[in-house]
Amino acid sequence: MTSNRKIIAVIFGGRSVEHDVSVLTGLQCLDALDQSRYQGLPVYVDPEGQWWTGDLLLKRSLYPHSEATRKQLSAITLPLGTATHGWPHLLTMKKGLFGEKVDSIPFDLMLPAIHGSNGEDGSLQGLLAFAGIPFAGSRALGSAATMDKHITKQMLGLRNLPLLPHVLVDRPPEGQFLDRADLLPRLEAILGDQPFPVIAKPRRLGSSVGVQIARTIDDLEAALSLIFRMDHGALIEPLVPHLVEYNVAVMRRGGEICTSAIEKPLKSSDFLDFNTKYRAGEGGGPKLDDAPSLGMASLSRDINPQDLSPANEALLRSAASTAFDLLDLAGTVRIDFLCNSQTGDLWLNEINSIPGSFAYFLWQDASPALSFSDLVSHLVEEGFALSKQERADTNTATGNARIFGHG
Amino acid sequence: MSISFILQALLVFLWTLAIVFFVLHRGRAYLMYFQQEEYDGSRFRHWLKDRHGRDRLTSLAAILAGGLSFGAAYGLSWLDTPALMILIAGLYEGFRRSRKALLTAKKPLVSTERARRILAVYLALMAFLGSGFLIIAHWQPVPLIAMLVLFSLIAAQIAPYALLAANRLLSPFEQRVKARYLGEAKEKLAHLQPYIIAITGSYGKTSTKSILAHILSSAAPTLATPGSINTDMGITRVVREQLKPDHRYFIVEMGAYGPGSIARLCRLAPPKLAIITAVGWAHYERFKTVDRVFDAKFEMADAARANGGKTIVNRDAVPQNKLDERLSRDDSLILVKTNPHAEAVHETITGLSVQSAKQDRDGISLVINGSDFGEISLRAPLYGLHQGQNIACATAAALQMGMPISSIKAALATVPQSRHRLEVIEAKGITIIDDAYNSNPSGFASGLELLDILQKPGGRRLLITPGMVELGSRHDEEHRTLGELAGQHVDIALIVTPERILSFIEGFNSRKNDQAQLLRFATQDEAQNWIKDHARADDVILYENNLPDLYEQLPGF
Numbered sequence: 006m007t008s009n010r011k012i013i014a015v016i017f018g019g020r021s022v023e024h025d026v027s028v029l030t031g032l033q034c035l036d037a038l039d040q041s042r043y044q045g046l047p048v049y050v051d052p053e054g055q056w057w058t059g060d061l062l063l064k065r066s067l068y069p070h071s072e073a074t075r076k077q078l079s080a081i082t083l084p085l086g087t088a089t090h091g092w093p094h095l096l097t098m099k100k101g102l103f104g105e106k107v108d109s110i111p112f113d114l115m116l117p118a119i120h121g122s123n124g125e126d127g128s129l130q131g132l133l134a135f136a137g138i139p140f141a142g143s144r145a146l147g148s149a150a151t152m153d154k155h156i157t158k159q160m161l162g163l164r165n166l167p168l169l170p171h172v173l174v175d176r177p178p179e180g181q182f183l184d185r186a187d188l189l190p191r192l193e194a195i196l197g198d199q200p201f202p203v204i205a206k207p208r209r210l211g212s213s214v215g216v217q218i219a220r221t222i223d224d225l226e227a228a229l230s231l232i233f234r235m236d237h238g239a240l241i242e243p244l245v246p247h248l249v250e251y252n253v254a255v256m257r258r259g260g261e262i263c264t265s266a267i268e269k270p271l272k273s274s275d276f277l278d279f280n281t282k283y284r285a286g287e288g289g290g291p292k293l294d295d296a297p298s299l300g301m302a303s304l305s306r307d308i309n310p311q312d313l314s315p316a317n318e319a320l321l322r323s324a325a326s327t328a329f330d331l332l333d334l335a336g337t338v339r340i341d342f343l344c345n346s347q348t349g350d351l352w353l354n355e356i357n358s359i360p361g362s363f364a365y366f367l368w369q370d371a372s373p374a375l376s377f378s379d380l381v382s383h384l385v386e387e388g389f390a391l392s393k394q395e396r397a398d399t400n401t402a403t404g405n406a407r408i409f410g411h412g
Numbered sequence: 413m414s415i416s417f418i419l420q421a422l423l424v425f426l427w428t429l430a431i432v433f434f435v436l437h438r439g440r441a442y443l444m445y446f447q448q449e450e451y452d453g454s455r456f457r458h459w460l461k462d463r464h465g466r467d468r469l470t471s472l473a474a475i476l477a478g479g480l481s482f483g484a485a486y487g488l489s490w491l492d493t494p495a496l497m498i499l500i501a502g503l504y505e506g507f508r509r510s511r512k513a514l515l516t517a518k519k520p521l522v523s524t525e526r527a528r529r530i531l532a533v534y535l536a537l538m539a540f541l542g543s544g545f546l547i548i549a550h551w552q553p554v555p556l557i558a559m560l561v562l563f564s565l566i567a568a569q570i571a572p573y574a575l576l577a578a579n580r581l582l583s584p585f586e587q588r589v590k591a592r593y594l595g596e597a598k599e600k601l602a603h604l605q606p607y608i609i610a611i612t613g614s615y616g617k618t619s620t621k622s623i624l625a626h627i628l629s630s631a632a633p634t635l636a637t638p639g640s641i642n643t644d645m646g647i648t649r650v651v652r653e654q655l656k657p658d659h660r661y662f663i664v665e666m667g668a669y670g671p672g673s674i675a676r677l678c679r680l681a682p683p684k685l686a687i688i689t690a691v692g693w694a695h696y697e698r699f700k701t702v703d704r705v706f707d708a709k710f711e712m713a714d715a716a717r718a719n720g721g722k723t724i725v726n727r728d729a730v731p732q733n734k735l736d737e738r739l740s741r742d743d744s745l746i747l748v749k750t751n752p753h754a755e756a757v758h759e760t761i762t763g764l765s766v767q768s769a770k771q772d773r774d775g776i777s778l779v780i781n782g783s784d785f786g787e788i789s790l791r792a793p794l795y796g797l798h799q800g801q802n803i804a805c806a807t808a809a810a811l812q813m814g815m816p817i818s819s820i821k822a823a824l825a826t827v828p829q830s831r832h833r834l835e836v837i838e839a840k841g842i843t844i845i846d847d848a849y850n851s852n853p854s855g856f857a858s859g860l861e862l863l864d865i866l867q868k869p870g871g872r873r874l875l876i877t878p879g880m881v882e883l884g885s886r887h888d889e890e891h892r893t894l895g896e897l898a899g900q901h902v903d904i905a906l907i908v909t910p911e912r913i914l915s916f917i918e919g920f921n922s923r924k925n926d927q928a929q930l931l932r933f934a935t936q937d938e939a940q941n942w943i944k945d946h947a948r949a950d951d952v953i954l955y956e957n958n959l960p961d962l963y964e965q966l967p968g969f
Contacts, residue, residue, distance in 0.1 A: 179632045179660070182819040226818060227825030230630045 010044045013385055014095070014112040016129070018050040021121030023212045030066055031118040033362055035063060037377040043385060046112050048081070048095070050119065056081045058095065058110065081110065084156040085136055114388050116141040116381075117359060121211040123361040126152035134395065135230040139388050140173050141388030142336030143358040144395075150332050151356040153209050154240050157332070161353060166324045169242045169343070169352045170195050173208070174229060176237040183229060185222055196243050205229060208226055208238030211357065218244055247346045250354070251313060251321060254371075255329040256337045256383065262326045266370035267318065269310040308370050317344065317351050332356070335391060336384050337366045416493075416726075422498045427560055430503035430803060434450065434470065434510070435567055441510040441967065443531055444521035447577070451526070453576050460572055467568040467969045469509070473502020481557040482733065492557050499564055504778035506568060506969065513967045515586040523759065528585065533578035541574075567802045590645060597651040598680060607633070608681050609809060610716070611707050612674060613689025613726070616802050617642075620689050621665050623769075623792070623799075623827055626893035630675075630823040631815055632660040642667035644680055647775050651681070668708040670699070678715030683830040687809055689802065690729035691913040706734045724763065724808045728754045748808045750801040764808045769800035771865055776800055780807065784815045792824045795845070796834040796858045836861060841949030843868070848958045854889045859954045860901040868925055871950030876906040876939050877957055879913035888915040895919025905930045906939045 009296050013041040015038075017031020018024055020301045028049070030247070032299030035045040047062040051070070061067055061080035067074050079097040087093060094109040115138055117129050131351040133140040150156050155173050162168060177183055191198040207215040219225035225241070232239045256264035313321070326342040339360035344351045363384070375383070445465065447775035449455040450890055480495035514521060521527065545563050548554070590807055601608070609624065611617045618640050637650050642665040666677040681879060691706045699705045722744050727735065728751035739745060749756060749765035749778040756765065767779040767787065775793040778800050782788070792803055803824065810820045829835045832849040843866050847859045856877075863873040875898055883890050895916035899903060910917060910932040920930055933939040936958060947953060 182631070182816050183822070184816075185818060223821070223825075226822035230819065230822035231826045234630060 010040075010042060011113040011385070012046050012111065013038060013043045013116045014046040014048045015118055016048040016050065016056075016115055016124075017118040018052070019119035019121065019124045020050065020052055020054050021119070021211070022214050023120035024052050025068075026212075027120045027124065028065070030120065030359075030362050032065055032238040033065060033365075033377070034116065034118050037365070039378050039380045039382050042382065048115070049078075050124075056083070056095075057233045058097070066205050083136070085132070089137075092139070098188070114141060114392075115408065116384060116388065118363075120357075120359055120361065121218065122152075122209070125211050125357070126209065137396065138390055139392035141384040143334045144391070147332045147334040148358045151338070151358045152211060153332070154206065154355060155208050155238065157356055160328060160331060166327060167237060167320070167350075167352045169245070169354075172241040174239045174241060176233040176239075183226060185226065188225075189222065190242065198242070199287055201225075202244040203241050204240065204244045205232060205239055205241050205352060207232045208240055209235035209236050240347050245345050245350075245352070247348075249312070249346045250365075251310070251342045251344060251351075252339055252367070253321060253325050253342075254337050254339045254360065254367040255325050255334070256368075257329070257335065257385070257387070261362070262324045262329055264325055264371075265364065265367035266308050266372075267310065267313060268367055269313070271305045271307060281317040286350055306366075308367075313344075313348065314349060317349060320351055328353065328356060334358060335387060337363050337380065339367070378397070422685055423493065423500065423585070424556070424560070426500050426504070427496065430500045430507065431564060431567065434503045434507045434564075435571065436535070437507050437510040437514065438467070438568070438571050438969070439534050439538070439575060440521060441969075443465045443527055443534070444514060444517055444519075445967070446530075446572075447521060447524075447527055447573055448519055449529075451579055453579065456572070456576065463966055465572065465967055465969065467506065467571070467601065469969065470502045470506035470568040471565055473498050473505070474561050474568065477502070477817075478558070478561040481555070481561060482579040491635055493637040495557060496560070503564060509967070509969055525597060526582075526589075529582055529585075530575065530578045533581055534571075535576050537578060538571070541570070542610045559680075561639075586851060593648050593652065594644060594680065597648040600651055600655065601662075601681060604657055604659070606655065606659050607685075607813070608683045608687045609661065609687065609813075610666050610681065610683035610712055611663065611665045611687045611689065612642075612666045612668060612712050613687075613729075614705065614709075616689035616693035616726070616798070616805070617665055617687075617832065618831075619799060620687060620802040620805050621663050622830065623802055623824075624687075624809055625663050625824045626827045627806055627810045627815070627820055628661045628663070628711070629842060630811070630819065633658045634661040635659040636663035637665050641665065642677075643669070644677055647677065647681060654865075666712065668705070669701075671704065672711070674708055674711040675715060678712060681713065684719055684720050685724040685809060685812060686712040686721065687805055688712060688723060688725045688730065689805055690726055690730060690954060692729065702731055703734060706731055710738060713738075713745065714747045714926050717742065717911075722746050722812060724748060724805055724812065726750050726805050729801065733894060738801065741815050746808060746812060748804050750804050764804060764811065764836075765840045766800060766804050771795060771797060771862075773866060776803065778803060779867065780804060782817065784811070788821065789819055790821055790824055792827050794827060794834075795836050795862055798858065834862065836862075842947055843871075843952040845952065846956040847954065847956050851882070853883075855893055856880065856894050856956055857897055859956050862896050863901045863952055863954050866952045868950040868952065871952060873901060874904045874906065874943070874947070874951055874953040875902045876908070876943065876953065876955055878908040878936070879916055880957060891916035892919040895921075899923025899925075899928070900952075903928050906933060906942060907931065908933050908936050908939050909913060960965075 015031050015035050017027045019027050022307055033048055038045045049057045049062045057078045058081050061074055065408050081095045082095045083095055085095050094111045097108050098105045099108040115133055127145040130148050131145040158168050172191050201221045202218055205217050205219055215235055217228040219228045229239055250270055252268045321342055339357045341354045342351055344352045365380050368375040368380050445459055445586050446456050449459055477495040477499040480491045483491045545559055549559050611621050621636050625634050628634040635655055647664055664681045666674050668674050688709050691709050714721050724746050727747040727749050746763035748763055752766050752768050764780055765783045767781055776799055778790045807820050832846050836845040837844045845859055845862055867873055879891055891913045892915040896919040900922045905920055
């Protein structure tokens with residue numbers, strides 16, 4: 006009776022700084038799965054990189070897991086170097102009558118819900134593609150291209166999308182150090198004679214960790230010193246005065262690219278840093294302890310803000326759609342824009358290929374509206390379709406690419 | 413068979429059960445404390461004395477039972493049964509308390525191989541003692557009850573010493589294990605060849621180490637010995653477990669535990685650069701004179717020089733006559749002038765000098781002068797002016813290793829605070845100065861000064877403290893001085909266990925302004941509840957030496 010239900014392995018957690026938010030996204034997603042069509046299988050990657058499954062993973066209050074909880078979970082692995090029909094199953098060790106035995110856990114599709122490095126950056130997607138595992142969301146290319154802010158901007162620049170200028174700074178090789186005599190002229194060449202204040206951000210980290218405002222060259226050197234502890238590249242952009250941010254989600258439905266409602270995140274500080282983004286309203290404690298935490302959905306925001314002019318709204322929606330198309334994205338992505346509220350200038354800032362809570366709150370208010378459950382169904386079905394298409398592409402029997410004779 | 417015989421047999425059986433459980437769990441409980449004292453016999457004996465660790469309850473029960481059975485010997489034979497019951501109850505209660513100590517410990521027993529070895533030998537010793545009793549009972553017709561009472565009493569009293577004896581018996585074996593680990597660590601260091609920076613000093617070494625680790629790690633992967641690990645076994649363990657081929661810099665804190673100890677540690681981890689943060693009176697009992705402390709610390713300079721390296725010395729925190737004498741024959745020292753008001757001497761060999769140091773809401777700022785770059789200002793989000801010396805020493809070390817001052821300055825801007833040591837935290841508009849780990853009067857005074865610096869307009873300055881501990885004969889005098897100082901810096905003082913520090917309260921009241929108040933609380937929790945109800949935005953709250961629960965509870969055996 007349940008055999009017709011597809012098993013959807015939702016993979017969440019991960020080793021990046023966004024581990025906690027990813028747990029929320031993963032659990033929300035499992036909760037939103039349409040139970041009549043799918044059966045959810047939680048796959049949790051802990052901060053050390055070990056994979057786990059088990060019903061207790063669904064309980065948010067148990068994170069981070071105690072030793073006692075751990076004992077009730079099953080450690081799992083994904084074997085990659087084995088010949089399989091279809092794709093590899095997850096494996097776990099079961100205690101049996103005669104010692105441990107390997108038990109396999111089949112699934113039909115994997116849905117990546119890991120934010121940041123090793124989840125949103127194309128590495129997981131590449132691994133799934135390599136194993137032939139059907140998966141949801143953007144593919145390796147789009148994920149990698151949107152993770153790297155420099156590459157994203159280089160690509161989008163080709164279509165003349167509105168972008169802030171930036172200076173790319175690489176981490177000096179070991180034994181060498183940043184020299185302000187080199188840095189300042191580069192800043193001035195791209196950002197003008199008076200480059201400060203600027204904003205410095207890690208090139209590849211997805212979250213706002215490490216994003217800092219610098220008002221002097223001293224500040225900037227301190228900011229870069231911190232960024233280079235986490236990333237080997239940094240982007241320096243001008244700080245937009247009178248800053249407002251607008252975010253929009255994008256997906257492809259029935260072959261057409263469509264955009265969601267627009268949100269204007271509300272915040273008090275200069276910009277959205279990690280604390281305001283993920284710890285809003287708390288005293289800095291671990292946010293998973295807070296009972297009604299809704300992750301990204303819990304932030305205060307203004308949906309379809311009145312202050313966004315119709316011209317800017319049109320620009321924003323078309324730029325977002327163009328970016329989605331150009332970078333060959335899939336699933337639901339959230340694209341963030343910066344705006345100078347005095348001049349009305351608008352810039353595309355960054356693209357999140359796995360946004361927090363899958364940005365379901367933006368689709369709920371889109372026209373036509375889409376429920377979280379329908380959103381997840383869409384992600385799953387699109388994933389099946391894309392993977393089917395890719396399997397056809399890599400079939401060695403098609404195309405006359407054989408070198409070795411087969412009898 | 414008579415009823416009383418069956419009852420007796422049952423009671424003897426119960427006693428056997430009780431003594432086995434008692435000996436096992438009491439042994440494990442003592443082993444836990446012994447482990448916390450790092451298997452150091454004299455520290456453990458101190459613990460037994462200071463924390464009332466010797467058995468009282470079970471022994472008392474045994475003595476009571478003995479008294480009753482003595483009565484039995486005079487014809488009141490019905491007294492045997494209650495005597496035995498009391499004895500069993502005493503053993504059971506002793507077992508229960510041991511088990512509770514094991515289960516509720518802040519630092520529970522870690523079942524290492526060494527711990528298991530000690531416990532096994534301890535149990536063997538106790539079994540040996542038990543069989544001795546059996547043999548005596550066989551040869552000497554002593555009443556059974558007397559044997560049971562005597563063995564219970566001796567077991568309860570001898571248990572901690574049996575553990576010490578077990579450790580002593582095992583020591584040749586442990587020495588061999590230790591020597592093997594040490595050899596492996598030396599080999600690994602020789603093979604991986606990280607750049608080793610050694611740090612010692614009577615104070616400031618741990619902070620200097622973490623500041624330098626932060627600076628160097630911005631340039632290349634860096635490992636520093638964590639916390640205050642500074643012994644050969646501690647360093648060995650870090651090398652074996654944490655040092656990776658990637659680590660280019662390895663910062664090693666070394667403790668001086670007597671003449672020759674630093675030299676020994678330097679043979680384990682030969683430094684290319686040494687840092688001596690201070691030579692003072694700490695650990696006086698080990699050295700007797702400050703000159704000997706100096707010589708012990710400067711063994712590190714000898715080791716660095718032998719390795720072709722240099723030694724950074726906090727010039728204003730070491731005895732000048734000894735330093736001058738040393739300078740006349742040692743050209744490997746780089747002096748750091750950390751006291752802005754000190755006379756500038758030894759210009760030619762001064763690596764760096766601190767011109768001024770001050771602190772504000774954002775932390776410490778220093779103006780330093782170096783021969784390569786002239787005058788420059790450094791900022792670090794750390795609090796307490798003593799950190800200025802640590803920043804200067806770490807900066808001088810990084811400079812010596814070839815880092816440009818601009819990169820050092822950039823790294824210092826994000827140096828992390830130490831937990832619970834003048835750690836400043838903002839929460840909901842309230843500023844908290846967490847100095848819970850501090851336990852000395854000068855640190856207390858720094859915290860009070862910081863209250864003024866972090867005070868916001870309209871906000872109040874609050875202090876919550878149970879006072880200092882272990883000041884000995886200076887208890888009243890030091891607390892009076894601190895109370896007077898607090899009177900000038902605090903608007904509301906929340907005193908926990910005020911009866912302990914009456915001189916503080918007198919001092920506070922003699923100097924406080926009219927609006928200032930002093931509140932008394934029996935427990936930390938009550939004071940904390942007051943804070944929860946009454947603290948408001950813009951207040952600044954100093955938590956001074958507030959972690960009494962860091963200490964293990966008295967075992968209450």
